[in-house]
Amino acid sequence: MTRPVLVTGGAGYIGAQVVHALHDARRRVVALDRLPAGDPRWGMLPEGVAKVIGDVGDPACLEGISRTHGLGAIMHLAARIDVAESVARPLDYYVANVLASRTLLAWAMESGIGRFVFSSSAAVYGSDQPQPVSEDAVLVPASPYGETKRLVERMLDHVAAQAGTDGEGFTAVSLRYFNVAGADRKGRTGPQAGRSDVISSACRAALEGRPFRIFGDDWPTVDGTPVRDFIHVDDLARAHLAALDLMEGADAQACVHRVFNCGTGRGYSVAEVARAVEAVHGAPLIIEEAPRRPGDVAEMVAEPSRFEMASGWRARHRDLEDIVADHYRWLARNDRQQL
Known part of the structure; x- marks a missing residue:
């Protein structure tokens, strides 16, 4: 063993x-x-x-x-x-x-x-x-x-x-x-309290009815918001x-x-994240524009082929709305104080 x-x-x-x-x-x-x-x-x-x-x-x-x-x-x-x-x-x-x-x-x-x-x-x-x-x-x-x-x-x-x-x-x-x-597809674990990542923030904003802040709409990207993988x-x-x-x-x-x-090798903008959360939530988000944050970058997308070739691993979940839906459902099922 x-x-x-x-x-x-x-x-x-x-x-x-x-x-x-x-x-x-x-x-x-x-x-x-x-x-x-x-x-x-x-x-x-x-x-x-x-x-x-x-x-x-x-x-x-x-x-x-x-x-x-x-x-x-x-x-x-x-x-x-x-x-x-x-x-x-x-x-x-x-x-x-x-x-x-x-x-x-x-x-x-x-x-x-x-x-x-x-x-x-x-x-x-x-x-x-x-x-x-x-x-x-x-x-x-x-x-x-x-x-x-x-x-x-x-x-x-x-x-x-x-x-x-x-x-x-x-x-x-x-x-x-x-x-x-x-979140875990079997419902065993998922995003936890205190996470400040963009998808957690957007999902919590939808669930709590408060504004979702987008930090910078003037980045050199397709729609001006940061792009992530x-x-x-x-x-x-x-x-x-x-x-x-x-x-x-x-x-x-x-x-x-x-x-x-x-990573997956595909990038999505923060504005696209907001639209995916709206689609899953079934209602529009309240969007609040905010200044860029120190330490942020405009775009970061993986070239994942080296690990794929070395190990045979490949990301299976590539659709943003599917990823957001898992995240949102986990947060929605848990006690609001844990959000």
Whole structure:
């Protein structure tokens, strides 16, 4: 039997979906998250999954996991993710996203855990990139959040190179997420309170009857609003399993860090998101125009073929209205205070 996979941020929006995907694939899973005991999000995880309350940057917590679980791989999703907040509070992001990742990575190496999947982001690319953007683009992050992801990728480059020199087995995959949306098709988990992404904001505005703010209508795009590549959370969870399969297959003995885009290759504007939410909701949104936000970029669309060719993975959910419908239905079904 294969050894368990540790999922950091395992009770979060994406983390919970990844835990379900691993469990559905009959993988043993340890979910690590800072959420307190009794938080209802723990209850969204499958029966039989080991649940650990703790901080990924706490060596004592990690040592406790070492003593209890003989791990075979780590999927590192725990992070702070709000671009605008990272501009206002950059040091918090360097502590949570870079220093904690360094602690986790050092522990992984000391514990002989040689497979590591990192939750990176399209935010590493920054602005003024040719679209769709490939993994070979020059990285010029436009926000502290994007810079923290770039720095962890560089750490993985150096750790893999050193492991090869030392004759140790270490293989890593960084998945550069584009804009994640949707909810579990089986109704087990979905977007959580506090998410500020554009689809969550538009759905909540519709459900609560309040304005939906569009940050900038003068971007150099087809309709003046930012363009993004929206990937369904179910597809992203499958991408994590594909990355693990890749490391256990052709890359099993390699000391290498590989980077892949996770997107659909199709962009939709924020104005198109608003229209999709209106179609699902059955009524018009109240649109409120607002200034551009620091750290935002005009357009970000994935060139996903490298990961498709390497792993066989491909996004299944490509229609914006279908993705929005899953997201909206999850929020509509849950207690309004959880929105």
